[in-house]
Amino acid sequence: MSPSGAKKAALVTVGSGLILLLTGCQSKNISGLGYDKGLSSVNDTTLPLWQGAWIAAGVVGVLTALAIFYPILFNRQKSDELPRQFRHNNKVEISLTAIAFIIVLVLFGFTARAESKITHVDSAAAAQHNIEVKGIQWSWQFTYNDAGTGPSTTVTGTPAQPPTLVLPLGEKVRFTLTSNDVDHGFWIPAFMIQMQTLPGVENHLQFAAQKLGTFPGRCNILCGRNHSQMLFTVKVVTPAEYQTYLSTLKAA
Numbered sequence: 001m002s003p004s005g006a007k008k009a010a011l012v013t014v015g016s017g018l019i020l021l022l023t024g025c026q027s028k029n030i031s032g033l034g035y036d037k038g039l040s041s042v043n044d045t046t047l048p049l050w051q052g053a054w055i056a057a058g059v060v061g062v063l064t065a066l067a068i069f070y071p072i073l074f075n076r077q078k079s080d081e082l083p084r085q086f087r088h089n090n091k092v093e094i095s096l097t098a099i100a101f102i103i104v105l106v107l108f109g110f111t112a113r114a115e116s117k118i119t120h121v122d123s124a125a126a127a128q129h130n131i132e133v134k135g136i137q138w139s140w141q142f143t144y145n146d147a148g149t150g151p152s153t154t155v156t157g158t159p160a161q162p163p164t165l166v167l168p169l170g171e172k173v174r175f176t177l178t179s180n181d182v183d184h185g186f187w188i189p190a191f192m193i194q195m196q197t198l199p200g201v202e203n204h205l206q207f208a209a210q211k212l213g214t215f216p217g218r219c220n221i222l223c224g225r226n227h228s229q230m231l232f233t234v235k236v237v238t239p240a241e242y243q244t245y246l247s248t249l250k251a252a
Ligand SMILES: [Cu+2]
Pocket: 183, 184, 185, 219, 220, 221, 222, 223, 224, 227, 230
């Protein structure tokens, strides 16, 4: 193939790739890239951010690859003559700095907007349901405040018997996160939720689970020898089943 033929072929390939990429950009068609849609109120906010970040990274990646491979393929050494020598190009440097700044600004703006939405928490009195989560070396303790104040309203797991966190479908739960000993991370991967549980600090989180079923939960901060055994299961049940669960806790 002649050099201009190769150039045309490369441009057509890149062009059709970009068209394919961009025409696939209707939010319904984009894959969740490892996450499912609609599992929790947090997914609704975080998933578009996750997808958008990948698309932005893809566009920047393609342009960077073009900037690398175009000169490699088409600006090869043509003669032994030394090319024009220069130290810097102000226009290029200023525009590259400006472009990087704009990218950071856009990512920051979308992240801050999503974060303020996710971290919004009602007061304990206004919240529909309240659950306390305590990280302990090496398991979890869930206290269902809706079931009263008796000791039976607290479910404590062990590495051998990981606990189950029961949540009502479609109803917002306010979580108070603390730790008994060291830093832990309360993490429900499928819900795109994670927040630290720290000794002496109360963290708050509020969300609604939006799909019936069971989902794995983990600790995502290395907290000691048996960190990998800090597992729990999230079980999403109907609101009526949740009330039944609360009454069995009360009665126990
Ligand atoms: Cu841990």
